[in-house]
Amino acid sequence: MKTAENHPVLLDRRDLFSWVRFGLGGAALTSLLERDGLLRAEPVAGEADDPPPHHMAKAKRVIHICAAGGVSQVDSFDHKPELEKLHGKSLVSDERPDVFFGKIGLLRKNDWQFKQRGESGLWVSDLFPHLAEVADELTVIRSMYAETSNHTPATFQENTGFRLNGFPVLGSWLSFGMGNDTDELPTFVVIPDTRGFAAGGSINWSNGFLPARHQGVVIRSKGTPIDDIFPATPMKQVTESASRELLAKLNKRHLDRRGQNDVLVARMKSYQLAAKMQMAVPEVTNLDAETQATHNMYGLGEEPTNDFGRGCLLARRMLERGVRFVQLFSGGAFGQPRINWDGHEDMIKNHGREAARIDQPIAGLLKDLRQRGMLNDTLVLFTSEFGRTPFTQSNADVVGKGRDHNQYGFSVLLAGAGLKQGLAFGATDEVGWKAVENRVHWHDFHATVLHLLGIDHERLTFYHNGIRRRLTNVHGHVINDLLA
Amino acid sequence: MNNSFVLRTAERLASRVQQESGGDPSRQVDRAFALAFSRKPDGDELQWATQFMHDHGLTALCRVLLNSNEFLYVD
Numbered sequence: 035m036k037t038a039e040n041h042p043v044l045l046d047r048r049d050l051f052s053w054v055r056f057g058l059g060g061a062a063l064t065s066l067l068e069r070d071g072l073l074r075a076e077p078v079a080g081e082a083d084d085p086p087p088h089h090m091a092k093a094k095r096v097i098h099i100c101a102a103g104g105v106s107q108v109d110s111f112d113h114k115p116e117l118e119k120l121h122g123k124s125l126v127s128d129e130r131p132d133v134f135f136g137k138i139g140l141l142r143k144n145d146w147q148f149k150q151r152g153e154s155g156l157w158v159s160d161l162f163p164h165l166a167e168v169a170d171e172l173t174v175i176r177s178m179y180a181e182t183s184n185h186t187p188a189t190f191q192e193n194t195g196f197r198l199n200g201f202p203v204l205g206s207w208l209s210f211g212m213g214n215d216t217d218e219l220p221t222f223v224v225i226p227d228t229r230g231f232a233a234g235g236s237i238n239w240s241n242g243f244l245p246a247r248h249q250g251v252v253i254r255s256k257g258t259p260i261d262d263i264f265p266a267t268p269m270k271q272v273t274e275s276a277s278r279e280l281l282a283k284l285n286k287r288h289l290d291r292r293g294q295n296d297v298l299v300a301r302m303k304s305y306q307l308a309a310k311m312q313m314a315v316p317e318v319t320n321l322d323a324e325t326q327a328t329h330n331m332y333g334l335g336e337e338p339t340n341d342f343g344r345g346c347l348l349a350r351r352m353l354e355r356g357v358r359f360v361q362l363f364s365g366g367a368f369g370q371p372r373i374n375w376d377g378h379e380d381m382i383k384n385h386g387r388e389a390a391r392i393d394q395p396i397a398g399l400l401k402d403l404r405q406r407g408m409l410n411d412t413l414v415l416f417t418s419e420f421g422r423t424p425f426t427q428s429n430a431d432v433v434g435k436g437r438d439h440n441q442y443g444f445s446v447l448l449a450g451a452g453l454k455q456g457l458a459f460g461a462t463d464e465v466g467w468k469a470v471e472n473r474v475h476w477h478d479f480h481a482t483v484l485h486l487l488g489i490d491h492e493r494l495t496f497y498h499n500g501i502r503r504r505l506t507n508v509h510g511h512v513i514n515d516l517l518a
Numbered sequence: 519m520n521n522s523f524v525l526r527t528a529e530r531l532a533s534r535v536q537q538e539s540g541g542d543p544s545r546q547v548d549r550a551f552a553l554a555f556s557r558k559p560d561g562d563e564l565q566w567a568t569q570f571m572h573d574h575g576l577t578a579l580c581r582v583l584l585n586s587n588e589f590l591y592v593d
Binding site: 305 | 552566570574
């Protein structure tokens with residue numbers, strides 16, 4: 035295989051086709067990659083019956099930042115002046131709030147001050163001072179609601195549309211529908227939090243009933259990126275390639291004797307991909323190749339931003355090399371000690387710690403994507419499982435320090451291709467408890483994300499157990515008001 | 519395929535095959551297939567495996583067999 039060092043790349047036939055395919059939009063990226071000698075990969079086709087694009091795509095690739103736990107909307111993107119006035123009062127409601135731990139304390143005002151930011155005047159609190167600087171890039175949905183306030187099923191719903199497990203996640207649907215722009219890296223990459231996996235672990239990047247090759251591949255941002263990608267004891271390159279060749283022949287013969295079998299095929303493909311990844315992974319994960327200015331922008335080499343900053347920079351490098359979907363987790367599983375967005379006991383401590391890890395890296399990522407021209411056809415998503423209650427998790431006559439889970443109203447962020455920027459869409463009630471105006475379910479969110487990628491959510495289907503399954507089940511409406 | 523356990527196991531399998539079938543290459547391939555798959559190699563497989571073993575050694579062959587779909591999946 036060619037490497038950048040010993041074969042300066044000219045525009046060969048394959049590169050020319052790829053250039054023509056991506057048109058002028060991809061020209062800037064193409065020239066960057068060509069300069070770096072990276073254009074040697076071939077695209078991998080998707081396998082949907084009714085292949086996208088179903089309409090003109092605005093976005094070609096996605097970074098999804100998944101905050102494990104629930105991010106408090108009233109402390110971040112959902113400005114509620116009324117809550118400030120009602121601080122220390124009881125919630126006035128004709129229903130008893132249904133919360134996870136059953137304790138309903140007094141209302142608590144936002145712990146971080148809100149300001150209007152940028153030219154758009156978007157409200158962002160001081161919890162995210164760096165994101166506040168790029169407020170004009172952001173599109174906020176303030177009227178999200180979920181069907182559960184239990185972490186594990188809520189994470190499933192955030193990623194698959196369903197509360198039960200066994201369904202494919204968004205990244206798998208995109209891999210299935212759109213394929214990849216490179217055959218040297220996985221289509222769907224997951225970068226877990228360095229402190230641990232989110233609740234349920236690898237089930238959160240499951241292909242469900244889609245062919246097994248569409249599951250997410252974990253690449254770590256710290257330490258060894260992928261286990262066992264090279265032999266534990268060094269082996270001659272010629273033996274390595276001959277071994278894979280023999281293995282492929284034996285597996286092919288085995289498959290021919292048995293007929294098509296998804297698991298066997300996926301395993302064969304995984305060896306082909308792994309061989310290419312031996313070349314591609316050391317290069318893509320080499321963050322030292324980036325300038326000091328870039329490192330500073332993402333907060334590398336600084337605490338507490340180093341770990342998540344590395345993840346964000348790694349994500350950008352993968353997208354540049356043709357990876358379709360990168361999912362970054364902020365936070366691990368629920369439980370004690372808290373390593374995610376789960377401020378039951380102390381919001382200032384919990385959200386303060388978690389936000390400081392990711393605020394600068396995400397803002398740096400957005401700035402970097404913008405300056406490289408990539409934000410024009412890249413979609414960045416920042417979501418959490420649900421929100422948090424405007425009242426505290428404490429005895430009824432106390433203003434506690436923590437907030438409980440809130441499935442009835444929360445905020446998510448989008449940025450990039452095809453979106454109206456600096457927009458806040460939808461609204462919660464006056465204290466920020468329940469979404470009341472332009473309510474958005476995960477199905478609507480998913481339908482909109484697919485729409486931006488050129489996919490009609492009703493046409494991306496897979497026949498399973500007698501049903502043509504969709505990411506959006508039998509629901510979902512594209513939120514046209516978000517689209518530029 | 520690259521994990522140290524797999525590589526150690528391939529070495530152990532190779533020394534067992536060596537011990538039980540002596541130095542004859544085609545008997546070694548027969549024995550390795552018998553231990554890994556409980557069957558004899560067909561004509562092509564015998565030829566591929568013998569050539570591969572000649573070039574890269576018995577341990578490398580055992581590593582390939584241990585990583586094959588036939589070894590890893592029960593019908």
